[in-house]
Amino acid sequence: MKHPSGAAPVSSRDWRIDFWRGLAIVFIFWNHSVDNVMSWFTTKYVGLSDSAELFVFLSGFAMASMFVGKFLDRPVMAIPYAFGRAFTLYLHHIAAFVVIATLAVLYREYAGSSVMERDLFIRPFLVATETVLPKLATLGYLPPLLDILPLYIILTLLIGVLFAGFRDRWPFYVAFAAGVWIWARFSGATLSSYPDTRLWTFNPFAWQAVFLAGFATFLARDERWLRDVLAAPATIALSATVVIVGFIAAAPWATLGLYEWRPLRFLTDIADKANASPVRLLHFMAMAHLASLFVRRESRLGRSALGRAMVLIGRKSLPLFVISTVFAAMSHGVFDWFGHGWPVQVAFSLAGALVLVALAYGGEALRTTKRAAPKPAAAPAKPVVAHAEEARPAAAPATPTSPARN
Secondary structure: OOOOOOOOOOOOOOHHHHHHHHHHHHHHHHHHOOOOHHHHHOOOOOOOOOHHHHHHHHHHHHHHHHHHHHHOOOHHHHHHHHHHHHHHHHHHHHHHHHHHHHHHHHHHHHHOOOHHHHHOOOHHHHHOHHHHHHHHHOOOOOOOOOOHHHHHHHHHHHHHHHHHHHOOOHHHHHHHHHHHHHHHHHHOOOOEEOOOOEEOOOOHHHHHHHHHHHHHHHHOOOOHHHHHHHHOHHHHHHHHHHHHHHHHHHOHHHHOOOOOOOOOHHHHHHOOOOOOOHHHHHHHHHHHHHHHHHOOOOOHHHHOHHHHHHHHHHHOHHHHHHHHHHHHHHHHHHHHHHOOOHHHHHHHHHHHHHHHHHHHHHHHHHHHHHHHOOOOOOOOOOOOOOOHHHHOOOOOOOOOOOOOOO
16 A cells, blocks of 8 residues: 555564664774774774764664654654754753763762863863853863764754655755765865864764765665665675775774785775765765675574664664763773773673663663553443433332432
């Protein structure tokens, strides 16, 4: 049955979306933990893109899935939803800062070290609160690790407005994303952070292209021509070539200090992360293409312990992302206190990941319990009888003294 608007009906949620998003959260935690050896198990050092593209792209993909399911027949309603969602993200962002700043102050008082305040750029807030507080409230002060949620706030507001006008017409999103990215590239447009010499780690005028790429991919997923192109051997070979070239350009052996040979270093030089270089997006899209081919929807990975854990983290992506950010901030104090040896790094990284998994399972258990909780039984309604004669048994003779019930 076709949707009234002519669009294809939205299918049930693909577990792979939550799986990859959950994995991205764990990878971001490991990558953001200071000089962490566990980041070698992520995509950070083996290609031209990393977990940031994965997380932002999937956020756009998942947002499209939800918008099409809820707002396709009433697209204007996407605007108030986007504002409400953006406010929720804003509260999480402020809460994350408060927790991280508190931990930094407590570590200084307990350990006598200001390493967390210094590395996480908390000190300016403590010594110039009257100046920095308004900038924190208006997203003009973004300490390290607290830069993705502000980007997501802007992207959420943007997509609410765009969906009200573009609906499910994916070429419009592609044209908008390309046009804004080109404008930002040649005009140098970006946003500044406190102090004014600092810039946003993720230029929103550029990174909107990654988010909208995910959004448009969902909308175009059922296009026959796109399916044919993605299934073509030439396209698969091209994606594999891009991934291999990205691996050679990243030269992980040189980063490890094993052998200084970087034949494609010019690619890493132009793969500007802050401004969402097309080189990085192309590399990510190639990896996503291959992943979609090798990890099918019916794959047993989704039923494995690892798959289930990552899916549950992905379903609770916002609170668990915030918690993972706090863990990454804690690494500055943990590694300062216990040392920076690889056993400490591995133990801390795995412990943090296990806590995320435990919280995800706990959240799922609560959700399941609430859904399965029996509703209180309603008291049986008393029968309403209109006439006294209907209240008497049929065989009982009517008498003047029989009570009438109404």
